[in-house]
Amino acid sequence: MAHPRSTELFGWGRTAPTAADLRRPTSATELRRALPESNPRGLLARGLGRSYGDAAQNSGGRVIETIDVDAFTVHPTPADSDHVLVTAEAGVSIDRLLHSLVPQGLFVPVTPGTRYVTVGGAIAADIHGKNHHRKGSWCDHVESLRLQLADGSVVEIGPTQDPELYWATAGGMGLTGVILDATIRCPRIGSSRVLVDTDRAPDLDSVVELMATGDANYDYSVAWIDLMATGASMGRSVLTRGRFATADELGTAPGSDPFDYRAGVIASAPPFVPGGLLNKLTVRAFNELWFRKAPKERRDELQTIPTFFHPLDMVGGWNRIYGPGGFLQWQFVIPFGTEATLRRIIEELSAAGCTSFLAVLKAFGPSNDSPLSFPAPGWTLALDIPTGVPGLAALLDRLDDMVVEAGGRIYLAKDSRVRAELVPQMYPRLDEWRAVRERVDPQRRINSDLARRLSL
Amino acid sequence: MRDALGAMQSVLVLGGNSEIALAIVDRLIEGRTSRVVLAVREPAGAQSTIDRLTAAGVSASAIAFDALKPENHAKVLNDAFAEGDIDLVISAFGILGSQAEFDADPMFALQAVNANFGGAVTSSLIVADLMRRQGHGTLLMITSIAAMRGRADNYVYGSTKAGQDLFAQGLGDALVGSGVRVVVVRPGFVHTKMTDGMKPAPFSTTPDKVAEVVVDGLAKGRELIFAPSILRFVFAGLIHAPRMIWRRLGG
Numbered sequence: 001m002a003h004p005r006s007t008e009l010f011g012w013g014r015t016a017p018t019a020a021d022l023r024r025p026t027s028a029t030e031l032r033r034a035l036p037e038s039n040p041r042g043l044l045a046r047g048l049g050r051s052y053g054d055a056a057q058n059s060g061g062r063v064i065e066t067i068d069v070d071a072f073t074v075h076p077t078p079a080d081s082d083h084v085l086v087t088a089e090a091g092v093s094i095d096r097l098l099h100s101l102v103p104q105g106l107f108v109p110v111t112p113g114t115r116y117v118t119v120g121g122a123i124a125a126d127i128h129g130k131n132h133h134r135k136g137s138w139c140d141h142v143e144s145l146r147l148q149l150a151d152g153s154v155v156e157i158g159p160t161q162d163p164e165l166y167w168a169t170a171g172g173m174g175l176t177g178v179i180l181d182a183t184i185r186c187p188r189i190g191s192s193r194v195l196v197d198t199d200r201a202p203d204l205d206s207v208v209e210l211m212a213t214g215d216a217n218y219d220y221s222v223a224w225i226d227l228m229a230t231g232a233s234m235g236r237s238v239l240t241r242g243r244f245a246t247a248d249e250l251g252t253a254p255g256s257d258p259f260d261y262r263a264g265v266i267a268s269a270p271p272f273v274p275g276g277l278l279n280k281l282t283v284r285a286f287n288e289l290w291f292r293k294a295p296k297e298r299r300d301e302l303q304t305i306p307t308f309f310h311p312l313d314m315v316g317g318w319n320r321i322y323g324p325g326g327f328l329q330w331q332f333v334i335p336f337g338t339e340a341t342l343r344r345i346i347e348e349l350s351a352a353g354c355t356s357f358l359a360v361l362k363a364f365g366p367s368n369d370s371p372l373s374f375p376a377p378g379w380t381l382a383l384d385i386p387t388g389v390p391g392l393a394a395l396l397d398r399l400d401d402m403v404v405e406a407g408g409r410i411y412l413a414k415d416s417r418v419r420a421e422l423v424p425q426m427y428p429r430l431d432e433w434r435a436v437r438e439r440v441d442p443q444r445r446i447n448s449d450l451a452r453r454l455s456l
Numbered sequence: 457m458r459d460a461l462g463a464m465q466s467v468l469v470l471g472g473n474s475e476i477a478l479a480i481v482d483r484l485i486e487g488r489t490s491r492v493v494l495a496v497r498e499p500a501g502a503q504s505t506i507d508r509l510t511a512a513g514v515s516a517s518a519i520a521f522d523a524l525k526p527e528n529h530a531k532v533l534n535d536a537f538a539e540g541d542i543d544l545v546i547s548a549f550g551i552l553g554s555q556a557e558f559d560a561d562p563m564f565a566l567q568a569v570n571a572n573f574g575g576a577v578t579s580s581l582i583v584a585d586l587m588r589r590q591g592h593g594t595l596l597m598i599t600s601i602a603a604m605r606g607r608a609d610n611y612v613y614g615s616t617k618a619g620q621d622l623f624a625q626g627l628g629d630a631l632v633g634s635g636v637r638v639v640v641v642r643p644g645f646v647h648t649k650m651t652d653g654m655k656p657a658p659f660s661t662t663p664d665k666v667a668e669v670v671v672d673g674l675a676k677g678r679e680l681i682f683a684p685s686i687l688r689f690v691f692a693g694l695i696h697a698p699r700m701i702w703r704r705l706g707g
Binding site for chain 2: 006008016017018053058059061325326388392393417420449452
């Protein structure tokens with residue numbers, strides 16, 4: 001029997017591939033045309049495939065890769081305005097935006113740890129970054145967006161235009177429609193350098209204390225935590241915090257460009273890496289070296305945007321170093337006041353000896369109006385784990401229960417294995433979101449493997 | 457859907473009375489499996505299994521499936537897949553039969569060929585097509601260590617399984633890139649009601665131990681699983697043993 005051409009797709013973790021009819025439109029017109037063609041298993045937009053699990057997969061259906069739909073405009077703005085409006089098509093990456101914006105003295109409102117995410121993906125996952133405690137998540141900075149609904153019609157929505165549909169689309173994992181383009185508020189910056197303070201914290205209590213008392217003084221803050229350290233040094237971390245430097249603070253020769261921006265890939269992971277390269281021994285050694293190399297306390301160090309925001313982007317295809325079995329990322333947030341749970345989770349992870357490179361710890365600020373948006377006030381921890389770790393499934397199930405019990409949740413854009421029945425507890429407004437989906441797509445013409453797996 | 461750690465949410469068992477398959481199901485429902493469909497000749501006979509699975513919180517049902525009625529396979533399987541995605545199909549039906557029975561009744565031998573090989577081919581081709589359409593799925597085919605080398609005391613059964621095994625390997629390769637995987641399981645001698653009264657071969661095992669190895673292999677993305685695992689190494693040598701020696705071992 002004949003089958004339509006299909007392509008296997010997986011997420012950044014390279015686990016659980018499924019096949020779909022993959023289309024790659026090259027213009028907004030082609031993108032709009034892609035939706036009305038029907039497919040019994042529906043359609044889904046996909047950006048750069050940086051979600052870890054199956055969020056950008058639609059097995060047996062159609063997947064529209066938007067990365068060639070990538071035009072954007074910087075709107076003329078008075079010089080005294082603290083931000084500039086940028087309208088970008090869904091496939092524009094933060095990487096492309098930065099190459100254009102930074103030399104003009106502009107930045108993106110929010111950037112995650114990689115600049116290889118698209119504007120469409122940033123909205124669908126309502127991404128966050130090191131400035132969440134001050135500036136919230138990506139969708140707090142969107143003026144409006146254009147969404148193509150399952151019936152083919154195009155609507156313009158935003159926090160003031162059909163806010164119900166807007167906030168269901170923000171963090172809605174691409175399931176309310178196909179995002180065509182969005183207008184985003186981009187902040188001005190004083191230079192392309194970040195003034196960074198580094199603090200080495202010997203254990204979990206000290207890093208929590210440092211963040212709780214000091215984060216308010218910084219625009220950007222994140223801690224890298226060594227999950228392989230046990231005993232007295234459990235939770236030892238390197239906390240880096242900063243703000244953009246002004247041109248005066250650069251101390252460079254007059255006439256040099258304060259907005260100089262160069263970002264590229266300086267090395268690539270080989271195309272095939274055998275499994276087991278990352279084992280307890282190599283990872284422990286790496287973490288030890290990394291901790292010792294960090295200064296105990298350093299103030300006002302100038303760092304470039306790639307060094308401060310996107311260190312992993314310097315290695316192309318780094319997700320391959322986990323070998324053929326792939327890896328997953330587990331990221332949760334639990335409310336402030338449940339630090340005892342944070343400690344217990346880190347204890348369990350350290351004791352399990354999960355071969356995890358550094359994990360990221362951050363204190364979130366307030367959440368927004370989106371029912372499915374991940375960030376909420378509290379502590380968020382994200383860690384990568386190779387799938388081959390023995391007993392991993394049971395360990396993470398147990399930790400999920402602790403997260404739910406503390407009133408927390410896990411991040412859907414990172415998920416590839418949570419139990420479906422926990423999702424309504426983690427996202428208590430799930431039914432509100434479902435009602436909006438029912439309103440705009442009663443026939444589920446837009447679907448994803450994540451939605452199937454978690455019965456969203 | 458299959459998750460990143462190899463857990464499956466929905467399972468269809470072809471040959472739903474198979475003790476090995478049910479032992480695999482018992483392990484899978486400790487994980488993410490919440491829907492089980494048992495395809496059996498007499499659905500009424502599977503009621504006790506369904507009750508047991510339902511009590512464990514699983515949505516379980518039985519459908520009529522006869523390996524020897526290949527003309528019905530398409531309808532039965534289409535109906536099963538129409539109820540929702542199936543992440544894992546365990547192909548576990550078959551006629552064991554002793555060589556003495558086959559010698560005495562060649563028509564019974566033909567029946568074993570038609571069920572074990574013929575029925576596996578028709579049902580698997582249909583499952584492969586349905587899984588291609590859903591863009592994902594795993595077809596687990598339980599063949600046998602007997603498929604690896606002809607032996608005087610079980611060559612009818614062994615050859616039916618050899619056909620199934622070779623077919624499964626080729627099907628797995630044909631499906632690369634489709635989101636669908638075929639996993640071949642070769643158990644050694646397994647103590648079940650089917651083998652009751654037979655003389656156990658060396659490295660004999662139990663359904664539960666086979667299930668343990670299979671579920672572990674599924675999580676690791678294996679394409680060929682021996683149960684017990686040591687048979688992989690034992691047979692790596694045995695298939696090359698001189699025939700005279702093999703005959704003596706075969707007994």
